[in-house]
Amino acid sequence: MSRLRIISRLLFCLSWLFPAGVQSQGVEMPYDTALISSVLAKAGDARDDEAIQLYNTAIQAAEKCLSGGGSKALVKAVKRKLIKARLGLGLVHYNRLEYAVSMELFRLALREAEASGDKLLVAECYFYIAEVYLEQSQFGNSMEYYRLSLSGYEKLNDDSGQFWCLAGMGIVQKLRGNYKDAVELYNKALLKARNTGMTYEEAICHNNLGNVHRKTGDFAKAMESYEKAIEVFRKINDVAAVSDCLNNIGNLYSDNHNPFRALEYYSQSLKMAQNLNDEYRLIIRYKNMAGAYTELKDYENAGLFLEDALRLAEKSGDKSFLGSCNMLFGKLHIVKNDFIIASAFFRKSVNLFEEIGAMPELAEALTELSYTLINLNSVREAIEMADKAMKIAAATGSLKGRLDASLCLAACYEKAGNSDKAYTCLKSAAALKDSIYTAEKYRTIEEIEAGFARSELKKENEALSQNSLLQKQAIRTKNIILLLLGISLLLGIALIWLIYKRKNEAKRETGVIRRQSEEIGRLSEDLSAKERELTAKTIFINQKNQLLEKLIGELDELKKTDVSEASVQHLQVQLKQELAPNAWKEFEVQFNEVHPGFQARLIRNYPDLTPAERRLCSFIRLDMNTREVSSLTGQSIKSIEVARTRIRKKLGVPHEQNLTNFIALI
Structure with a gap:
């Protein structure tokens, strides 16, 4: 901590130890509600250790003030501040995944709130206790306290409190696989937000509904819900929330085994988070990008994004993120068969989860480490890790953790050559598997029908289901390809036949045209010959007629001589009678032919x-x-x-x- 922060903290401590009006005579002044409120306000803006220190300071101040007595109104106000301080301190431990500490503080606050008769604080305490149970996967207890909180908020007509209770109950039902009930609860929350004008809460509801629809495989409704949420977030210019929605859409495509489209949305979401310089969101985005590249078998890019996620997690000091990133690195190296490096990353994640008390994650990390040790032939240590994971899973009530640990122990004992113990573990795993299917039957059925496949399968039966699904998809794809090839072959044969037929028709048409052309040419030549003959005949007739006219004219001259006029006239009449008819008869025959x-x-x-x-x-x-x-x-x-x-x-x-x-x- 820098000297400037140390000095500012000392001044702050002096401000409440010696408030305005404190005299140097050593008279101790009582704490007042304004001072406690000031400390609570600063604690709300602080983080982690500083926030814990400030909340503890406010608690100590309130307890000391109550021990000094005072008016009824003062005592009531201080008790309210004390409860608020306990709730604030419980939230800090809750965010640090220290659920046991947070639960103790919330229950203490609940007892004090019930003793004071403050119904609003009682409902608030119920809500926080329900949240802790939710994170511990104790869904029955979580639903019970959500209902108590909801009942309290309904009596107080607190719409905001009712909304968040309904939203929390929707999350519980979603995690339990009761998607129909989850949708019903989210719709109630949505109606509450819409009727009371809570725009931001309405968008959150659409986003959560999208997640439920994504889980059930109804991608169209999921996309519709995400788009509605994005529309509201964009309208209020909440870039961070828009980034979250885009990230969820990427998850939708990732769940549907479309890593290319998933990368598109992850990239958009990542860009917004980078512009906001939101390192918390950047860690999630980098992890998702790494997961998509891993599915594409692009291990180089997957490793680069995981390194970025790990770097930011180390910078933020969030040990939960650090543990998750190290575990992802371990899984990536398992894919590469680098079991030594993978075991190192799993050991880091084990240490981190153990340090923060994240028991479910710790059991998962121990199981992954045990599998890695089997491949490194460290069977004895592998059995120890798997057995420890089994005990933690049993303590937390995680059926899935017990199943994973049982399967891992079976593999360990099989590697060690102890077939009896391996068989016992497999029997236990089979029983656990049946229990999980019974508890989550609706979710399992919906996910199988939707064709979802988990990216981090560890259980043998889920791996077989995954392979079966992939084989069915491959067979379906193969059948489609064969069908398309068959159709293409038939179309090709039909096309070749049509071309052959068209070619033969073209040959026949060419022959007909050639014969017609020859006939036309012959007829044209005959016509030309007839025309030439007709023209020649016409010229001949014309010449003959001219000659006859000349003779007739000469005979006219002869009539003036001594030749008998009657004889000449008789000759002229005969010539004129033969002139036109004979010419026309010859002409008519030739003309009709042409x-x-x-x-x-x-x-x-x-x-x-x-x-x-x-x-x-x-x-x-x-x-x-x-x-x-x-x-x-x-x-x-x-x-x-x-x-x-x-x-x-x-x-x-x-x-x-x-x-x-x-x-x-x-």
């Missing part, structure tokens, strides 16, 4: 057209002009133009539309 169905469509769609008009439409279809048509038909140009006008009218072609284009589309 443009089949054209004349039939004209007759069907436009029955009013005359044969001469249909003939003219054929010439227009060939894109012949009026002069060329006149030459072929022997009609005058004017007659052709008049005929075109009649055709336009019968076809219903507007004047602004091209007649040739219209006829080409028929």
Whole structure:
């Protein structure tokens, strides 16, 4: 302790030994309630040894004040301060895991509170006694005192006290495996907090409900409860509580054997704890990170985080954390088969738990040490450690501790070659196992159904259950993989068949297209030949008609000579009669071969057209002009133009539309 703290403590002691108004004549002044209240206030802010010293000072001051007598009101006030001091001192020992000392102080405070008739302090004492029983796993006694405390708070209409009693009872039921009752109690506490506007307590209730749902394997409800708690904690900006919720969500994923997701939430929670510089929470976070990395078989990172947790535990001086960290280190080295180093860590944890009187943890550490000594062939010492663990577990009433110790003793005697004693220990373990299952049947059933697996299994039957679960999961995974492979194979075969079928269809379609292309090419060539023939025929007819017209003209000249006019005229008539019909007959045959169905469509769609008009439409279809048509038909140009006008009218072609284009589309 620094000189500054020593001087401040001396001044503080002088302040209550010689309060204001003390005279130098040596007249001793009585203690007053204000002085005791001041000491209690300082004790509430102090820690560990300093707090113990201050509470003892307040107790001594109150007892001395009561011995001096005084008014009834003064005596009542001092007695109340005395009870408060005893409760405060009991809480310090409680936090130091010194449960026997704290229980003695709480019971003494209870007797004084009952004697004074202070119902509020009586209910408070009941609550603290219930808390001690809870930590000692004496669930029946704990529930009894929680109910007494709850009854007292209900008579006083103390909502806050009722809430904490209901929350404590919920914890008891959760630890006993009565999850349905735990949920019911937490819901009552939640309703109490909600109706009285206790926002912080409401969030705590959601967080605890999440832990219960996590234990029962209802991960959806657990996550929902955690999120509700986080929402409230974030609203009131309680970063530490948010960090706790994230840590619990990480535990949820860790319990569900998803260490990757667990690490995500542990990392978020760890970051918040680091920003708060909250070393208490950092120890827990580092331990959880180490556990997740151990499950991932990343022993290097697991060791690093355990070292950080151990360093902070040593700095804080919390021997409970130190013992836990050393035990985790021992288990980590057992995984690596480093039994010598593991035994050293287990010995440290044994010494620490023994020093603080943490009997359940001490029994666990002794059992772990005994298993390590078996592997080091130190059988005699292993038997001593296991036997000591058995006695401690029996004294604390821990069935699980007795079971672990019995199994360990069986292994020790088997190693020593004493099969009779090994058999006796195994029989005892079997009986204990049945007792545990009977006492915690609901929790065991729910946990098995939810697929939970404990990370620190020591009991042989739990290890077998774990292996069975893993084998079932492996078989299920294998079946799923085989099913997926089968489906993939079928899909692959179907795909190959479709590709093969599509390829054959494509070949057939290619052949058909090729044959069609060849046929189209042949028809195109025939059509081209017909068109060339038709064009040649048309030119020939045109040339013949021109020749005939020339001859007719020459005959007109002959009529002016001595040749008989009647003979020449007769010849002209015969030539004109042969001019157009003969030309059309030859033309019609060729035209129908090149443009089949054209004349039939004209007759069907436009029955009013005359044969001469249909003939003219054929010439227009060939894109012949009026002069060329006149030459072929022997009609005058004017007659052709008049005929075109009649055709336009019968076809219903507007004047602004091209007649040739219209006829080409028929």
